[in-house]
Amino acid sequence: MNQSQVLLATQGVAKAYGPVVALRGVDMTVRRGEIHALLGANGAGKSTLVKILAGVQPADAGKVYVEGRVVQFHTPADAIAAGIATVFQDPALIPDLTVAHNLRLSRIDNAKFHAWLERFGLGKLDLGALVRELPLETLRIVDLARAAARDPHVLLLDEITAALTADQAERVFDLLAEWRAQGKSAVLITHRLAEVMRICDQATILRDGRNVAELVTAEVDEHQLVEAMLGASVEPMLKTTQDAAATRRFGETALEVRGLADRHHVRGVSFAVRSGEILGLVALEGQGQDRLFDLLSGARRPVAGEILVAGKPCRFHSPYDAVRRGVVLVPGDRLIALLPNQSVHHNLALPLFNHLRRWLRIPADERPRVQRAIERLSIDVRAASQVRRLSGGNQQKVVLGRWLVSGFRTLLCFDPTRGIDIQTKREIYALLRELAAQGAAIVLYTSELAEIGLVCDRALVMHDGRIVDEQDAATATESSLLKAAHGLEVGV
Numbered sequence: 297m298n299q300s301q302v303l304l305a306t307q308g309v310a311k312a313y314g315p316v317v318a319l320r321g322v323d324m325t326v327r328r329g330e331i332h333a334l335l336g337a338n339g340a341g342k343s344t345l346v347k348i349l350a351g352v353q354p355a356d357a358g359k360v361y362v363e364g365r366v367v368q369f370h371t372p373a374d375a376i377a378a379g380i381a382t383v384f385q386d387p388a389l390i391p392d393l394t395v396a397h398n399l400r401l402s403r404i405d406n407a408k409f410h411a412w413l414e415r416f417g418l419g420k421l422d423l424g425a426l427v428r429e430l431p432l433e434t435l436r437i438v439d440l441a442r443a444a445a446r447d448p449h450v451l452l453l454d455e456i457t458a459a460l461t462a463d464q465a466e467r468v469f470d471l472l473a474e475w476r477a478q479g480k481s482a483v484l485i486t487h488r489l490a491e492v493m494r495i496c497d498q499a500t501i502l503r504d505g506r507n508v509a510e511l512v513t514a515e516v517d518e519h520q521l522v523e524a525m526l527g528a529s530v531e532p533m534l535k536t537t538q539d540a541a542a543t544r545r546f547g548e549t550a551l552e553v554r555g556l557a558d559r560h561h562v563r564g565v566s567f568a569v570r571s572g573e574i575l576g577l578v579a580l581e582g583q584g585q586d587r588l589f590d591l592l593s594g595a596r597r598p599v600a601g602e603i604l605v606a607g608k609p610c611r612f613h614s615p616y617d618a619v620r621r622g623v624v625l626v627p628g629d630r631l632i633a634l635l636p637n638q639s640v641h642h643n644l645a646l647p648l649f650n651h652l653r654r655w656l657r658i659p660a661d662e663r664p665r666v667q668r669a670i671e672r673l674s675i676d677v678r679a680a681s682q683v684r685r686l687s688g689g690n691q692q693k694v695v696l697g698r699w700l701v702s703g704f705r706t707l708l709c710f711d712p713t714r715g716i717d718i719q720t721k722r723e724i725y726a727l728l729r730e731l732a733a734q735g736a737a738i739v740l741y742t743s744e745l746a747e748i749g750l751v752c753d754r755a756l757v758m759h760d761g762r763i764v765d766e767q768d769a770a771t772a773t774e775s776s777l778l779k780a781a782h783g784l785e786v787g788v
Contacts, residue, residue, distance in 0.1 A: 301327045302364065303481045304380070304450050309358035311344050313685060316678045318344040320505040321358065326450065326498075329479045333471050333492045333513070336502035336525055337717040338674060339687035342485050345502075346452050349483075350382040351375035368615045383456050384690065385485075385715060386625035386631060387435040391428035395438060397458035398427060404445050412441035416467050431586060432459045432629055444471065451475065451482040455688075457491060458715035459628075460578045461743070462778070469495050477700070485526035487717050488744070489518040501525055522718060546753075547571035548739035549607065551623065551706045553592070556601035560588040563761035564601065569706070569737045574728060576752035576769060577741040577779045584761035585741050586628065589710050592739070593625035605706070619647065622705030626695050626712050628741075631693045636684035640675060641666050643683045643694050662701070669697040674723065689720035696727065705736045714743060745774040759783045760768060 304326040311319040319341045325659035326332045334342050347353045349360065350371030359366050362378045369375045376380070382388075389398045399409060413419055416437045427435065436459050443451060446779055451472075457465040472482055480594040484496060492499060493513055500743050501509040501524045509524040552568040561584040569575040590596040592603065593614030602609050605621045612618045615625065627633050634643055644666045645658045658666060670677060673693040679685035692712060699707060709728070713721045728751055734739055740752060748755045748769050755772050757765040757780035779785070 302361070303330075303582060304483070305361040306345070306349070306635075307359045307361070309345065309348060309355045309360065311348065311353070311356050313679060317683065318407075318505055319348075319355075319458070321507075322505070323507055324500045324503065325510075326481050326483060328481060329476050330481050330498060331476055331496045332481065332483050333496040333499040333563070334483055334485045334502070335492065335499055335521060337689075337719045339504075339690065340502040340525075340717075341453055341503060341505040346384070346454050346483070346485065349375065349380060349452055351380075351383075358556065376446060376448070378587075381443035381446045381448035381450070382452040383436070383439045383443050385433070385454040385458075387439055389427045389435060389438065392426065394424050394426055395421070395430075396423040397518070398438075399423070399442070404442055408445035408447070409441055412444045413437070415748060416441060417470070431532070431582075433464065435459065436460060437464065440468070440471075444616065449480055451480075453482060454485045455487070455715040456484070459711075459743070462579070465491075480517060483519050487715065487721075487777050489521055490520065493518060525718065546573045547735060550593075550605070551739070552604040552607075554602050554604070555599050556588070556591055556603065557761075558587055558596060559599055561761050562591060562654050565758075565763055566601075567756055567763060569739055571705070571735045571737050573754070574732050574738040574740055574752045576748045577739065577758060578745065578748065578754040578755055578781055579741070579758035580781050583758050583781075585758050586710070587611060588758070589625065589627075589708055589741065592618070592708055593623065595625075619702075619704075623708065624699045624702075624704040624706070625708045626692075626699075626710065628710040628714065630688070630691050630695050633698075634683050634691060638683055640670065640677055640680040640683055640686070640694055644669055644697050646698055665701050669700045672700065673697050673727070689716040692716055692720070696724070704736065706739070706743055707731065708742045709738060711743050712743055713739065713747065745777050748772055748777065757781050 302325055306322055306324045308318055308321045308323065310321050322341065322345055327475045334345065336342050348355045349371060351372040351374045392478065399406065413421055418434065418437055436456060440456060457468055462556060475482055486492060496513050499511045499513055499521065500507065503525065531612050547570055550571045557563055565588060571605055577585060587596065591598050594615040594617050597613065603612065604610065610621055641658060645662060648658065648662055653707045674688065675693045675697065676690045713724055728738055742748065749772060752769040755767045755769050755777065756763050757777060759781060760783065764783065767776060
């Protein structure tokens with residue numbers, strides 16, 4: 297190999313967090329003009345490697361090379377100075393500051409930043425808005441525009457498209473194609489294998505912190521990537537999930553909404569979901585789906601319409617009111633649902649701490665239920681003392697497992713498989729189907745259209761704050777769902 301063509305490389309990089317070994321001597325080579333996929337199940341070590349390359353954390357062993365020279369990054373500023381810019385899986389912005397204030401702290405060229413915002417369709421973004429008031433997909437684009445404005449030689453993108461709509465993802469692909477044409481490179485972490493096959497040239501695959509393969513994407517297919525990551529195909533599990541659909545039975549209406557509306561985003565939404573049913577919701581970015589879930593979960597109050605639980609009208613003044621009625625939420629941003637510095641056990645038991653005298657004290661008779669949730673979801677508890685040390689997939693299991701501990705009747709899931717690996721997705725699909733079989737009603741918003749056919753019974757499509765279409769999940773196609781999501785008449 298011509299070393300002059302190597303832009304970024306690692307050799308024997310290792311990292312451990314106490315007893316948890318995240319990386320075990322990882323080698324990776326990224327060449328000029330290459331889009332390089334970094335793949336693996338949650339917990340394989342991908343995000344840890346990105347943090348080392350971004351200067352956020354030091355490696356315990358091994359070397360990092362930039363253009364053939366050994367480098368040591370003590371801070372993120374060192375990595376930026378070496379031509380490496382990173383977009384992390386979670387927004388790297390201070391939530392209580394405005395976008396403009398965050399930019400000043402980042403020392404970004406405002407003209408370049410605005411140019412990139414324009415390219416990503418956010419040219420009219422109010423830079424005076426507080427970061428915590430902006431939706432996740434907007435924050436992801438802000439982070440990406442900020443990174444691109446640095447004009448780096450290498451972009452590190454950790455699950456950049458997971459929170460984006462299809463049209464926003466297309467603009468990211470355009471950026472990567474342009475980056476490649478200019479002789480620059482990018483490292484892309486994604487669990488969407490279609491993206492890997494479409495845009496990436498090479499793929500380094502990690503399993504349990506080790507290299508298990510380096511593949512040329514043009515020479516393999518998605519099934520071979522999956523087998524390298526997991527050691528087995530996902531087809532049997534998916535088939536089992538689909539076969540189970542034929543035997544499902546629904547009960548009485550668990551949750552119904554009639555003419556539900558807020559001031560701007562939700563416009564007269566009506567639907568019902570029965571016990572034992574998984575109702576899918578499809579929408580493009582900014583069509584009111586997030587506000588609808590806020591209304592259903594009690595985070596916001598409607599200005600019109602009503603919510604009925606088991607046939608009885610309810611007014612939710614807070615999420616606590618919804619939880620008392622058995623309506624619980626798995627939010628789109630798992631970090632807002634977790635106490636990151638508390639243990640797995642305390643996070644699972646969080647709904648039990650309704651009184652200050654019980655705060656973070658798990659009653660003895662509840663501990664077995666917490667342990668059963670850990671076992672049922674196969675939560676990795678090697679770093680159980682702080683949930684922030686878990687992989688994204690295990691953190692999501694904790695958010696779901698919390699409601700297994702406390703109980704519920706209707707589960708609201710907002711994109712629960714966003715940014716998690718295939719194995720964990722399989723486990724969540726199976727869990728949702730199991731919960732539905734036991735009588736739970738589930739409302740599932742997903743940004744991955746393939747999930748509608750895999751796990752749902754019906755699909756509602758939302759456009760401009762309204763429900764514009766309903767399709768049988770067994771016969772719905774990505775094309776029919778996308779047409780409806782764009783406000784087009786299906787079948788035309």
